[in-house]
Amino acid sequence: MRRIYFLVPDIAITKRIVDELLLARIDERHIHVVAKRGTELEDLPEANLLQRTDFIPAVERGLALGGSAGALAGLVALALPPASTVIAGGVLLASALAGAGVGAWAGGLIGVSTASSRIKQFEAAIEAGQLLVLADVPKSRVEDIEARIKAHLPTVEIEGTEPIIPAFP
Template sequence: MRRIYFLVPDIATTKRIVDELLLARIEERHIHVIAKRGTELEDLPEASLLQKSDFVPAVERGLAMGGTAGALAGLVAIALPPASTVIAGGILLASTLAGAGVGAWAGSMIGVSTANSRIKQFEAAIETGQVLVLADVPKNRVDDIEKRIKQHLPQVDIEGTEPIIPAFP
């Protein structure tokens, strides 16, 4: 999947974009709208905390760093004299998993409280009343969807795509 970013001038145009995406068979759960705080979105699909924050990248970083730290701690633990080679593998595995779990938890706490770094570049436009639409589409349909939106709504700015979106958000 790839995420396409559309910067839209108003809510009426946003509704037309969402309609175009639905007609192009993009499910509503893959469409996310971000507007200035207090803007009435009516029946538009509002972006959730997962889209507005850096939750997923932070969990990934925490998992990697915690797992690495746990593995190193496990290696240190088995290098100490009382550890036998029989339990050494278990110590290494347990410390790696524990480190990964703690790292993922810590990363999620940080990520939830941090604004999405990709969306930050649109904050000024959103504060002036424009609306940001995020659409997660299959990567083989990106060009088709962009062309369809430009054909029907030429006033919409397509702000590019983001590489691969994880499957779980």
């Protein structure tokens, strides 16, 4: 899956883009609209916390760092003299899992309080009244969807795409 970003000047054109995406068989749950606080989106699918913040990337980083730190702590426990290999192996696994859990939790807390780094670059345009439409589409359909939107709405700015598949599956 890829996320396509469209910067749109007003609600009317945003509705047309959402309709065009729906006609292209993109599920509504894969369409998200970001607007200035207080903007009435009517029946448009508003972006939720997961799209507006860096929650998922922060959890991924916390999971990796915490798991690594836990595994390192387990290796240190393995090196201690009274530990047998059976017990030390369990300690290594338990400490890696505990570290990953704590890292994911801490990363999530940080990520939920941090605005999305990708959306942050559109902050000025959003505050000026423009809307940002995020559409998660299959990788094979990105060019088709972009061409379809440009054909029907040539004034819409396509701001690029990015993968939404997590770095750590």
